[in-house]
Amino acid sequence: MNLALVLRVLAILLALIALFMLLPAGVAWYYGETDLIGSFLTPIVFVLMGAALIFALTRRTERVLAPREGFLLVALSWIGAAAVGAVPAWLSGEIPRYVDAFFETMSGFTTTGATILTNIEALPRALLFWRSLTHWLGGMGIIVLTVAIFPLLGVGGLQLMKAEAPGPSVDKITPKVTETAKILWLIYLGLTVAQTVLLMLGGLDLYEALTHTFGTLATGGFSPKNASVGHYTSAYVHIVVTVFMVMAGTNFILYYKLLTGRFRSVLQDSELKAYFGIYAVVTLVIALILTQAGSYSGFGESLRFAGFQAASILTTTGYATDDFALWPAAAQAVLFSLMFLGGCAGSTGGGMKIVRILTLAKQGVHEMKYLIHPRGVFHISLNGQSVKKSIVYAISGFVFLYIILLLITSLVVASGGYDLVTSFTTALATLGNIGPGFGAIAPTENYAFFQDYIKWYLSFIMMTGRLEVFTILVIFTPHFWRD
């Protein structure tokens, strides 16, 4: 294990994040929140000095990161980002306790959107801007990780569509990782500009448009408003956010394919078809339930609220236009079921990911065919290609660990004295990077009341869920530290 190399790369990443903190410092200056500027500059200076020190003390090496070093680096990056990113809110006294600031920032960088703030609007604009920006940075980091780095490490859903398949490989947009990253960033940036402009056309100012765009494209869910997107009554705003949530939950490789004219390949994408299929059916079902219950004025409005909330939970964003904890029981149960799914692989969405669910569903059907024809030969196929057994194998391991972690997390939360709904949906909402759940963490509630040890634990779980579970758990195996 080349720890020096890990430290050097970590230093670069943290220095970059520190430099991004100049943006909220600028916001503080613009809005005259001048007492906050120091709270941003202090960590920037310390991180840059620390990074320089690490560079001076470690030697440059030509060697690339080995898988184990990669896992450690990824984990340390998220912990470091949250640790540093938490400083301004804590230093300024706006979030007086460090554990709360750390939780909030980890929730940001993991694009979860779970908040400990009881009155969001009471915070200065610069801090809320930074809070939303952590989403955007975390989302960008995840896309690059899942598309360019994770497949090399052998984790994440995208190895499904990897190398060994005949013809042009589908996951490697261009041969070089840095090239891939650059293209993805441009797409992400393009979507950011597009949504910001569209929201401003709907009457939001630049600040509100940007912060909500950050929360949407990262499938994060932080809003600078107490009522989340429900703050805006305009149907146009709801629809713009809905569309961009659905887009953010889509595999970003597909945008690249669209840009290069490979429409057929996009239309035939198995995961995309399942994703849109699930979204359409669920939206319709919830809309019918809401219409029947008379929750809104007619089917059209029900469809809008259903479409927003289904997109928000399915993509693991966590925005709300209304308190879905007050919806009919059946609509709640549908949303609860969605919490088990998640976005597409290669998107900013969290959860187990559609492609995994799809593969296991096909595997289930497969087993039944075997029962009837024990000597038959059947293949699971995705995107017209046969899926290797070792991948189904890996996915089943993933899903199992995911469920075990859900139960362990429920137990940890329940140990604080919370009821079953709160405990179990807290587990779902943090491991799946969703944000809100049911019970004490319903959309109008928050995570402030949890004991400190639960906040630390949930911070860890948000990170574990965000980084595809294996990436983090592997570090705790004795195997990892053996040579």
Add this chain to the structure above:
Amino acid sequence: MNLALVLRVLAILLALIALFMLLPAGVAWYYGETDLIGSFLTPIVFVLMGAALIFALTRRTERVLAPREGFLLVALSWIGAAAVGAVPAWLSGEIPRYVDAFFETMSGFTTTGATILTNIEALPRALLFWRSLTHWLGGMGIIVLTVAIFPLLGVGGLQLMKAEAPGPSVDKITPKVTETAKILWLIYLGLTVAQTVLLMLGGLDLYEALTHTFGTLATGGFSPKNASVGHYTSAYVHIVVTVFMVMAGTNFILYYKLLTGRFRSVLQDSELKAYFGIYAVVTLVIALILTQAGSYSGFGESLRFAGFQAASILTTTGYATDDFALWPAAAQAVLFSLMFLGGCAGSTGGGMKIVRILTLAKQGVHEMKYLIHPRGVFHISLNGQSVKKSIVYAISGFVFLYIILLLITSLVVASGGYDLVTSFTTALATLGNIGPGFGAIAPTENYAFFQDYIKWYLSFIMMTGRLEVFTILVIFTPHFWRD
């Protein structure tokens, strides 16, 4: 598909079940509930006549059942048993609506123990005896199925330990299926006598001892008392039931091994070790929580109540000595987690089964080893033998379908207007054949209030869970009906 053959075997099975109804008729005669005797004799006469008719109309064939016919037969047996077994309670007017009687009897034959009775003790003794006897018959059927029939059909957890392994095969106690069945019945009968005698030594009369023994050994959970086993305050009775619940959740093949002196093989059984390990840890944790909360007078009593309830939920029995819905949240969360597990394969216990959980847990660890050493060669082993990939594959398909069914069942229950806890734990308690859950189906509650369509649906789900999911779902695939 040879439907005539399926019908002939079905006719024999239903005739046998009808003949078993002579026992409660005898109980009715003994206790002077003479008006009930007719309610038992009527279905007996009709079923025997029907069976004779089927025999007359179908030809005898030498052919053994093909897998597909086996699946159909198993499903029809449980449906038929519930349909016939429901008649006495309905005919006598004691359970006035047939849907309720069918649900109660299906709950019995599937060893679930979910009841629609609001005042159990109001029913005549003969009916309560029959109700408990359906557990015992269902449990016996399941042991024979899982040990002797399911492995031949390729379902159930026991194919894990099957044929291809070198040396003497562990699942085939004796080469012939009928021999195997006979030995298992003798063991089952021996345990029944043992528990009945031990309970009578604790002060129960023969009737109470027998009915509680039926509910225990089948991991069913029906009690003729409103307060379940909590009716008895004697610690001795609680402990006897606890021990026999744990024994009923154990693979019955192991008893045969014990009887034939193969102690080492039993002690080295991977599933047994995991089962006892989980049980011991969980009991201790709950006991500590209860002690800390001061729920009972000291650690000893806490341990007794914890041990009883942990055994009851882990083995999917569903008996209660106290209302665990009133226990501290953390203890509830532990019990909730146990609802995902279940007994050992080859036991009367339901749920996903320990051996499946164990295999997937090993598979999860396995994947992490691969991440670190992509070129390494690792094996999953159970009982010292390497597990074939195709089996891990089948298990992952099973677990996935199980979870999908849990979510679908939650949605169906929620469509009746019930909250999340009720909906989700109803799904867990019926698919896992447990009985009680949380919310509206807590131990002191019952299933009476559900709408009829939910009762029919849950009857189907209890059967699907009891028959290893695949066995039932496969019938609904187009593949099944194609030649």
